[in-house]
Amino acid sequence: xxxxxxxxxxxxxxxxxxxxxxxxxxxxxxxxxxxxxxxxxxxxxxxxxxxxxxxxxxxxxxxxxxxxxxxxxxxxxxxxxxxxxxxxxxxxxxxxxxxxxxxxxxxxxxxxxxxxxxxxxxxxxxxxxxxxxxxxxxxxxxxxxxxxxxxxxxxxxxxxxxxxxxxxxxxxxxxxxxxxxxxxxxxxxxxxxxxxxxxxxxxxxxxxxxxxxxxxxxxxxxxxxxxxxxxxxxxxxxxxxxxxxxxxxxxxxxxxxxxxxxxxxxxxxxxxxxxxxxxxxxxxxxxxxxxxxxxxxxxxxxxxxxxxxxxxxxxxxxxxxxxxxxxxxxxxxxxxxxxxxxxxxxxxxxxxxxxxxxxxxxxxxxxxxxxxxxxxxxxxxxxxxxxxxxxxxxxxxxxxxxxxxxxxxxxxxxxxxxxxxxxxxxxxxxxxxxxxxxxxxxxxxxxxxxxxxxxxxxxxxxxxxxxxxxxxxxxxxxxxxxxxxxxxxxxxxxxxxxxxxxxxxxxxxxxxxxxxxxxxxxxxxxxxxxxxxxxxxxxxxxxxxxxxxxxxxxxxxxxxxxxxxxxxxxxxxxxxxxxxxxxxxxxxxxxxxxxxxxxx
Numbered sequence: 191x192x193x194x195x196x197x198x199x200x201x202x203x204x205x206x207x208x209x210x211x212x213x214x215x216x217x218x219x220x221x222x223x224x225x226x227x228x229x230x231x232x233x234x235x236x237x238x239x240x241x242x243x244x245x246x247x248x249x250x251x252x253x254x255x256x257x258x259x260x261x262x263x264x265x266x267x268x269x270x271x272x273x274x275x276x277x278x279x280x281x282x283x284x285x286x287x288x289x290x291x292x293x294x295x296x297x298x299x300x301x302x303x304x305x306x307x308x309x310x311x312x313x314x315x316x317x318x319x320x321x322x323x324x325x326x327x328x329x330x331x332x333x334x335x336x337x338x339x340x341x342x343x344x345x346x347x348x349x350x351x352x353x354x355x356x357x358x359x360x361x362x363x364x365x366x367x368x369x370x371x372x373x374x375x376x377x378x379x380x381x382x383x384x385x386x387x388x389x390x391x392x393x394x395x396x397x398x399x400x401x402x403x404x405x406x407x408x409x410x411x412x413x414x415x416x417x418x419x420x421x422x423x424x425x426x427x428x429x430x431x432x433x434x435x436x437x438x439x440x441x442x443x444x445x446x447x448x449x450x451x452x453x454x455x456x457x458x459x460x461x462x463x464x465x466x467x468x469x470x471x472x473x474x475x476x477x478x479x480x481x482x483x484x485x486x487x488x489x490x491x492x493x494x495x496x497x498x499x500x501x502x503x504x505x506x507x508x509x510x511x512x513x514x515x516x517x518x519x520x521x522x523x524x525x526x527x528x529x530x531x532x533x534x535x536x537x538x539x540x541x542x543x544x545x546x547x548x549x550x551x552x553x554x555x556x557x558x559x560x561x562x563x564x565x566x567x568x569x570x571x572x573x574x575x576x577x578x579x580x581x582x583x584x585x586x587x588x589x590x591x592x593x594x595x596x597x598x599x600x601x602x603x604x605x606x607x608x609x610x611x612x613x614x615x616x617x618x619x620x621x622x623x624x625x626x627x628x629x630x631x632x633x634x635x636x637x638x639x640x641x642x643x644x645x646x647x648x649x650x651x652x653x654x655x656x657x658x659x660x661x662x663x664x665x666x667x668x669x670x671x672x673x674x675x676x677x678x679x680x681x682x683x684x685x686x687x688x689x690x691x692x693x694x695x696x697x698x699x700x701x702x703x704x705x706x707x708x709x710x711x712x713x714x715x716x717x718x719x720x721x722x723x724x725x726x727x728x729x730x731x732x733x734x735x736x737x738x739x740x741x742x743x744x745x746x747x748x749x750x751x752x753x754x755x756x757x758x759x760x761x762x763x764x765x766x767x768x769x770x771x772x773x774x775x776x777x778x779x780x781x782x783x784x785x786x787x788x789x790x
Contacts, residue, residue, distance in 0.1 A: 214342060215342060217344060219318055220349070225317075226306065231301070233299060241296060244294055245291050245292060246334050248332040251263060255378065272302050274294065290302065324381065325383075327382070348385075355384050380453060383440045387402050399422065401418075401439045403441050406443070408466065440458045443462075448465075473532065488513075510560075511562070513633060516584050519588065527787060547583065552701060554587070563584045599641045602641050608786070669771055670769050677763070682733060685698070693714060
């Protein structure tokens with residue numbers, strides 16, 4: 191976060207006192223194959239009130255901003271020691287799960303040292319091995335409680351033959367291994383890549399950009415520069431300005447896994463190393479870039495009120511992740527369309543995909559997108575076999591609502607305004623003018639202002655409740671319609687996995703035949719109507735061609751006991767949704783459509 195978000199309530203005299211303090215970190219990695227970062231935190235020139243009380247509390251965040259799950263980073267900390275500036279040992283007492291109290295006595299400064307085990311490769315967790323080091327700062331660096339607004343320096347001591355460092359933190363002088371941050375919020379939001387990765391640079395929207403490419407992969411550097419430049423320029427045009435001095439992409443090219451995490455002046459992307467080898471997978475890479483880059487405005491600056499300044503000790507609740515993430519998911523498709531990477535048909539397929547995801551989830555009748563946002567901490571990041579039956583994704587489900595609101599605005603304004611105008615209004619009013627996040631009421635008011643109409647009913651039904659959207663009402667504004675093809679094939683409604691020669695039930699769709707007639711997750715399927723089955727595919731094909739209501743005898747093993755379930759078959763209840771143009775759109779519909787999909 192920007193420094194101006196942090197602790198604005200200090201009196202001038204107290205601010206001067208705090209600015210006199212000095213905070214610095216040393217980060218070493220002498221044995222990277224053991225996966226331990228070695229951290230030394232130095233807090234010098236302790237203020238008089240701290241010396242008087244005789245201790246400093248050092249805290250480590252429990253979560254990484256942008257990833258809404260308490261991850262308990264302190265679990266990876268060990269080997270804590272403390273000394274005063276003269277080298278005398280100081281007593282340490284751990285007082286909460288993520289707080290270490292260092293008893294300083296009359297000392298004027300403290301050195302708190304520890305090791306961090308880092309061996310979870312993801313965009314939100316730190317990782318160290320013989321090939322590189324990745325620092326996700328909220329899980330590596332502690333901060334002195336009450337002094338999160340202190341400026342700090344970070345000195346990196348790379349492993350012996352590592353030559354490169356990539357981070358958005360500014361260097362101190364000409365030494366690239368020493369970086370500085372104006373406060374802990376920005377430090378926590380500035381990941382660091384260390385090793386011998388490939389770096390290439392380019393300018394886009396008149397801003398220097400750099401890629402740090404870790405991992406063995408083959409890619410076309412010229413093409414990436416050209417295509418990412420288009421994404422940068424399309425994104426910047428939405429808001430009318432670029433908020434950064436420079437921007438860093440840290441890309442981990444790996445054998446599996448994908449994802450991204452936004453930061454104030456950078457992003458971390460996890461990409462399959464083969465992502466650049468085909469047009470389809472490369473488009474997925476560009477969509478990921480567009481998503482995380484759009485966060486540069488939406489979330490990192492324009493944001494729900496709960497998302498900054500942060501409480502690093504606890505969950506930071508908001509009912510607006512459907513805006514923070516859902517709108518960003520909507521715009522990543524829109525940006526790649528506007529940049530010319532997808533055609534109109536591809537864009538409509540992406541839009542229909544969001545509708546398919548939501549409407550085919552039984553959880554869409556249970557959890558609103560506002561509730562999904564609030565419960566991200568306990569549901570979205572802790573999914574289980576029943577999650578599809580009781581919850582929705584604020585990403586795809588939020589993107590679906592964003593598309594409908596965009597069409598509503600386009601229609602109401604006769605194609606003169608769009609959701610872009612809402613984003614600009616919010617950015618200028620709450621980030622630039624008021625320097626704070628927006629409330630739920632303020633967000634709704636902004637949409638209504640641009641749309642020129644009251645949206646109480648829409649928000650009540652489709653944001654805070656689970657009533658189905660009449661998609662054709664909104665699609666008709668653009669000369670489109672939604673066609674629905676119900677699934678007619680018979681199915682158990684079970685997700686099956688082949689495990690060591692066994693057919694295991696991993697999930698069940700609420701309302702489907704298996705769910706309603708006694709099949710359980712973790713059951714092993716043995717036979718159907720007395721015939722042995724050897725794979726999940728065999729189960730599905732044995733069921734698919736049967737008649738509605740036809741009973742089957744399914745032999746299973748549950749808790750080591752054989753059982754037979756009599757199950758009358760039915761279709762799953764799912765459907766395929768797709769968007770098609772009407773045969774003769776009116777001039778008004780064509781104007782909305784062209785503006786929407788980026789034809790002009």
